[in-house]
Amino acid sequence: MKLSAVxxxxxxxxxxxxxxxxxxxxVSFVVFVILxxxxxxxxxxxxxxxxxxxxxxxxxxxxATWYGQYFTWLKNLFxxxxxxxxxxxxxxxxxxxxxxxxxxxxxxxxxxxxxxxAVPIAVFSARRGMTPTSWSMTVFTYVVSALxxxxxxxxxIYISIHRFGLFPLAFGSSAGPWNWFYFLLPVLVLGISNGxxxxxxxYLREEMKRVFAxxxxxxxxxxxxxxxxxSFKEGFxxxxxxxxxxKIPFILGGAVVVEQVFNWPGMGRMAxxxxxxxxxxxxxxxxxxxxxxxxxxSLMQRVVHIIVNPRASKE
Numbered sequence: 001m002k003l004s005a006v007x008x009x010x011x012x013x014x015x016x017x018x019x020x021x022x023x024x025x026x027v028s029f030v031v032f033v034i035l036x037x038x039x040x041x042x043x044x045x046x047x048x049x050x051x052x053x054x055x056x057x058x059x060x061x062x063x064a065t066w067y068g069q070y071f072t073w074l075k076n077l078f079x080x081x082x083x084x085x086x087x088x089x090x091x092x093x094x095x096x097x098x099x100x101x102x103x104x105x106x107x108x109x110x111x112x113x114x115x116x117x118a119v120p121i122a123v124f125s126a127r128r129g130m131t132p133t134s135w136s137m138t139v140f141t142y143v144v145s146a147l148x149x150x151x152x153x154x155x156x157i158y159i160s161i162h163r164f165g166l167f168p169l170a171f172g173s174s175a176g177p178w179n180w181f182y183f184l185l186p187v188l189v190l191g192i193s194n195g196x197x198x199x200x201x202x203y204l205r206e207e208m209k210r211v212f213a214x215x216x217x218x219x220x221x222x223x224x225x226x227x228x229x230x231s232f233k234e235g236f237x238x239x240x241x242x243x244x245x246x247k248i249p250f251i252l253g254g255a256v257v258v259e260q261v262f263n264w265p266g267m268g269r270m271a272x273x274x275x276x277x278x279x280x281x282x283x284x285x286x287x288x289x290x291x292x293x294x295x296x297x298s299l300m301q302r303v304v305h306i307i308v309n310p311r312a313s314k315e
Contacts (some may be wrong), residue, residue, distance in 0.1 A: 012306050013299070020295045027291045028284065032073065035280045036066050036206050073284075082288075083281035087274075092285035096267065100289055103266035106186055106258065107251050111244065113191025117141070118200035119240070125201070126208035138201060144197035152193045153261035156185055160299050186262040194254040196247045203243050211235030233308045245301035290308070 076083065121141060125134040136251035211217060211231045256268030265271070267286050274282040
């Protein structure tokens, strides 16, 4: 890659990382205040517990004001310490990383399922127009996008267990040669019913139709050149990264439900359990990691845009 192409990306990444740092600071502040205002003032107990663990004589010196407690938590955050889980006593960072990998498997796999269904339908509809076949496929995407994720999850579990006996009841339980089925079914359920398929089809189809109508594409078609090759970056790559970045929060939200339904040990299920247990340090850690994932998706979209069109970095 040429130096002239690397410089805009470097500037963009630096700027986006600065924005991400401010965003995470704002998210942590808002979530901290919300949790502080919850009944029982759990953060006062938490900060006292952290200070006592480090120094038994520090309990009396623990800050009493909410902003003092927040800055104490923030100071520990800069040291790489997100505190300990109130329920398990284990470091929050260790707990979140352990289950975060499972959530990444689930969300990335479901995103691939969504794209495998939506992209062919969008490309076919953009190339052929609104034929009876493309109309039927579009209606299909709207129907599956309207299916509640929890309903589809329970239906899949019922069919798998009661009809075929192929589904384990808990993560890590023995399922013989069908052990891979446990991983596949939650991915399929989230990929189909996360409400994203119809939006990917609609957005990608409209962008591709717009690009196909551009003069340089019409000229390439008239010369017998590959239309797909000329339209790939603007008609497919940019729109698909934009819609993926926009839908990451919705996929993470759907993952919370899927993990609960399928007993999948991920961040969503841990967040649900932490809310039940009032494990606020764990909630803070999960919130920050989720915000980082969402921001990384936005950064990916911006980097792809700059690679395709370096002049966009001046905007």
